[in-house]
Amino acid sequence: MSAGWVEAFLEMMAVERAASKNTLTAYGKDLQDAHGFLSARKRDFASASAEDIEAYFTDLGARGLSPATASRRRSALRQFHRFILGEGWRTDDPSRRVEAPKKGRPLPKVLSREEVESLIAAAGDKDPAHGLRLACMIELLYASGLRISELLNLPLAALTRDPTYLIVKGKGGKERLAPLNDAARTAVKAYLEVRSGFLPSGIKSSPWLFVSRSAAGRLTSRRVAQLLDEAAAVAGIDREKVSPHVLRHAFATHLLEGGADLRVVQTLLGHADIATTQIYTHVAEGRLKAVVEEKHPLAKKS
Numbered sequence: 001m002s003a004g005w006v007e008a009f010l011e012m013m014a015v016e017r018a019a020s021k022n023t024l025t026a027y028g029k030d031l032q033d034a035h036g037f038l039s040a041r042k043r044d045f046a047s048a049s050a051e052d053i054e055a056y057f058t059d060l061g062a063r064g065l066s067p068a069t070a071s072r073r074r075s076a077l078r079q080f081h082r083f084i085l086g087e088g089w090r091t092d093d094p095s096r097r098v099e100a101p102k103k104g105r106p107l108p109k110v111l112s113r114e115e116v117e118s119l120i121a122a123a124g125d126k127d128p129a130h131g132l133r134l135a136c137m138i139e140l141l142y143a144s145g146l147r148i149s150e151l152l153n154l155p156l157a158a159l160t161r162d163p164t165y166l167i168v169k170g171k172g173g174k175e176r177l178a179p180l181n182d183a184a185r186t187a188v189k190a191y192l193e194v195r196s197g198f199l200p201s202g203i204k205s206s207p208w209l210f211v212s213r214s215a216a217g218r219l220t221s222r223r224v225a226q227l228l229d230e231a232a233a234v235a236g237i238d239r240e241k242v243s244p245h246v247l248r249h250a251f252a253t254h255l256l257e258g259g260a261d262l263r264v265v266q267t268l269l270g271h272a273d274i275a276t277t278q279i280y281t282h283v284a285e286g287r288l289k290a291v292v293e294e295k296h297p298l299a300k301k302s
Contacts, residue, residue, distance in 0.1 A: 005045055005080075005084055005089065006028065006031050006032075006035075006045075006080070008083075008087070009027075009031075009079075009080050009083045009084070010024050010027060010028055012083060013027065017172070018172045018173045019172065020171055020172060020173065022149065023171070023172075026072065026076075027076045027079075027080075030072060030073040030076035030077070031076055031077065031080055033073060034056055034073065034076075034077050037055075037056045037059060038052060038056070041055070045080070045081075045084065046089070046090065048094050049094055050094045050095075050096075050097055050098055052094065053077065053081075053094045053095045053098045054098045056077070057074055057098060060073055060074065077095055078095045081093045081094060081095045081096070109240075109241050109243075109246050109249065110246065110249050110250050110253045111237070111241060111242070111246060111247070111249075111250045113254060115235070115237050115241075116138075116142055116247070116250055118235040118236070118237060119138055119228070119231050119232065119235050119237065119242065120135050120138050120139065121235065122231040122232070122234035122235035123135040123138060123231050125231075125234050128194070129194040129197050129198070132187070132190045132191045132193075132194055133191050133194070133195075133198065133210070134227050134228075134231060135187050135190075135191075136184075136187040136188055136190065136191035137151060137210065137224060137227075138228075138231075138247065139183055139184040139187040139188075140154075140180075140184055140187070140188070141244055141247035141248060141251070142184075142247045142250060142251055143179065143180055143181045143183065143184035143251070144166060144168075144178035144179060144180060144184070144251070144268075145178065145248050145251035145252060145268050145269050146168060146178060146248065147170065147171075147244075147245070147248060148221045148224060148225075148244035148245065149221065150168050150169070150170060150178075151210070151224075151244070152208075152210055152218060152219055152220070152221060152224070153169070153208075154166070154168075154208070154209040154210070155207050155208065155209060156195075156206070156207060156208060156209050157207070158209070159188050159192070159209055160192070162185055162188075162189065163180060164179070164180055164185070165177050165178060165179050165180055166178040166180060168270070170270040171270065171272075172272075174270065174272075176267065176268070176270045177268075178268065179268070195209075195211065198210075198211045198212060198213060199211050199213070200212070200213045200214075200217055201213065203217070206218070221244065224244055225243060225244065228242050228243060228244065229242065248269070249280070251268075251269075252265050252268075252269055252277070252280045253280050255268070256280050256281065262274065262277060262278065262281065265277055265280065
């Protein structure tokens with residue numbers, strides 16, 4: 001790998017674009033993957049041609065990667081080449097004229113209101129303490145549209161005074177307000193009563209809301225996914241439909257179905273681009289069509 005180029009790129013992303021640790025790790029792996037492909041062709045980032053980059057993009061599509069992963073890897077390589085061109089380390093950008101395959105963006109999986117309620121009820125089938133913890137996590141994800149990383153990074157101090165909203169640090173370190181409804185606040189209070197039972201042995205306090213007896217000292221996203229999977233089985237819901245991110249999707253879709261403004265949903269989700277939020281209009285199109293028919297003067301029957 002061209003000495004220092006990737007490290008310099010990641011440093012720029014961290015300092016100038018405030019990229020999160022997870023983003024930097026993902027981009028580092030993406031560029032390592034591209035370098036491995038180029039090495040097999042006896043190339044590197046300094047000598048790669050447009051044909052090499054095109055072959056790599058084609059290879060990504062042939063591997064059966066998820067559209068999101070393949071798209072991120074293409075984006076990482078494009079941004080990297082723009083960076084090294086700007087630094088003067090190359091006099092051309094071999095990725096510039098290579099078009100990525102155009103694929104339709106998949107619609108997000110969404111749970112109905114009844115399914116969310118069933119999932120929360122299923123959490124209660126666990127022993128009392130574990131049930132209260134899982135119900136609390138589900139309520140927070142659904143009430144506030146949190147990402148799983150945002151949920152697990154919540155400090156205990158943020159919830160101890162029964163707030164009506166949270167200040168959440170999302171992607172790129174950007175902060176936003178996340179609302180808490182009565183159900184979520186009630187669930188938090190119930191969980192706080194049993195939280196101490198989840199502290200690691202010999203530890204009397206922890207700054208995290210969702211502590212764990214594991215070596216990490218707090219719950220991991222993998223463990224939360226496992227707990228949701230178990231609750232889905234109890235609730236009789238297809239396990240493929242349930243994940244922390246699906247609860248975030250449900251939050252957004254149900255808001256739009258209830259008549260919320262798209263810009264408001266964009267703000268609540270922490271999306272930088274409203275185009276990202278607009279995908280939910282396809283999921284909630286039945287409700288949106290009904291709103292137009294009810295509210296638009298030309299749609300009203302005489």
